[in-house]
Amino acid sequence: MTGFDIALVRLLLAAAGSLAAGGAVWGVALLCRRYLPALAQHRSLWLLGQIAVAVVFAAMLLPTTQRLRVVPVIEMNEEAPSPMPAASASPQASATVTPAADLTPAAPALSWHTWLRDAARAWLLLYLLGLGHAVWRWRRAQRWLEALAASGSPLDAAAHVPLPDVIEVAAPISPMLQGLRKPRLLLPRHLRTFDPLQQQLIVEHELTHWRRHDLCWSVAAFALQSLFWFNPFMRLLRARLGWAQEFGCDRDVLRGRPPAERKAYAAALVAQFKLQLRPADMALAFGASDAGAHAPTLAARISLIRTPTTERRRWPRWLALASLTAVAVVSVALQPALGWRSAEVQDASAGAALALDCTVMVDAANGASLVREGTCGERVTPASTFKIAISLMGFDSGVLRDEHAPYLPYQESYASSNPSWRHGTDPAGWLRESIVWYSQQVTSQLGAGSVRNYVQSFEYGNRDIASVAGVDDAVAFSELSPTLRISALEQAAFLRKVVNRSLPLSAHAYDMTARLLKLDQPVNGWEVYGKTxxxxxxxxxxxxxxxxxxxxxxxxxxxxxxxxVFARLLQHPVEADLYAGRQTRDAFLRELAQRVL
Structure with missing residues (x-):
């Protein structure tokens, strides 16, 4: 798969997550509607519900939310075909070929990836078609409203009162407020047949929408519904927002008015409902909304007009906000993250590095492979694990004598990059703290030729340790060698020779190296010797x-x-004061505690 296809798969997963979040948000909203009816009449509950769904969708696309997920990552590993080894005349240039036993049949994976890729591409096409349809509907509604307004005649408003433009039209529409940037009040001509008090209350209802900036809320809700057209809960939440906006205007218009005026207002609502056409999208109408253009909702609205609720406490709003926030957080946490490692994509990316994750475990006695997982044939720098080889060289040659000799004081000329290494140390401290400058002093005393001969006799990795132009030999022949490379499989092969003492070394070299590599505490009954x-x-x-x-x-x-014998190789994000080698050691020891070998 390409990087674009992987992004589409993640987009598909986020869409599915938004559906789950929408269902949870709708459930919370219905509970509020049932047990906190006064809260359900506030528009904020329904718009915040839409926003919560959108936040879940966006959060699932952000890499920073991976750590928030409590569901295990779905690993999608795509194996690329192994290249044929290139012919080479020297060990230094030889290609590393993963043995056949390390390969995984690729056909099922490719079939699964092909299906997933096609599904993601089909989803993108379907989404764009749906979004295009939503935009078309909006444009059609706007054209209808513009034509309606153009067919009418403006009415004079009081000059000293800031009001939107008022236009009277012949069409049997509901009185409505239309236009976000320049709102206009469209009034049907049949409104002249209504009682003057009813006319006054109807106009006041629409002006209340204007004062409350309800059109801004409606535009935001419509935009979210259009972007998430595939999510039915977004449509339901937007419809309930329109319902709440109408109830809010009813409440504000009728606050403090006597029963007779309330009765006249309800009668006007019923009369208008019988005459009107359903309003277009993005208009706020007196007699209708997405949820209010039906007789049952109209009856509920009239009931609230006759008997208004008086609940004004703040705690229900905070409770609803906390509930929606909790739904959003839990929805993100429970959505699986998609972890994708594609060799095809890694090879095709010029600046990308191959993700490394390998565990090799081999029976030292017979060489039987016990565990072989991941990218184990990739050659990389041995880093400080080369200290095992340096320790064997040093004790075999006599440069190193025992765990406390020789003790070497630190000198400023060593120019250690790590401040914690700028002190004197002995062989025990050298391996315990992994001090690089001490390695360089040991290899300098051994000499370049001796180090090179030892590496050849050990058959260590690519055996390429040599002087490099511009690099001091003390560096070039230590664990910082720019040319020495080794794979996890080769590490295991070298260590098996160490354990079986099949290298041409003295017993003292084996004994001292093992003593210095031993970890303090056994793990699951295993005495562990190792180096990070x-x-x-x-x-x-x-x-x-x-x-x-x-x-x-x-x-x-x-x-x-x-x-x-074992070799564990793992790639980690760089973290301050947390070395990748220590993280890999801790991960391996946890695995060892659970493995049955």
């Missing part, structure tokens, strides 16, 4: 990814006389 490593991800252009690090944890574990 952290390094920046290298992009295809050779630059460092400032947002991603790779983390290594490699070593072996012993339990009941059985030894298992």
């Amino acid at each position: 490593g952290t390094a920046a991800v290298r992009l295809p252009d050779g630059s460092e990814d400032q947002a991603q690090d790779i983390g290594w944890f490699v070593g072996w574990a012993v339990k009941d006389g059985r030894t298992v």
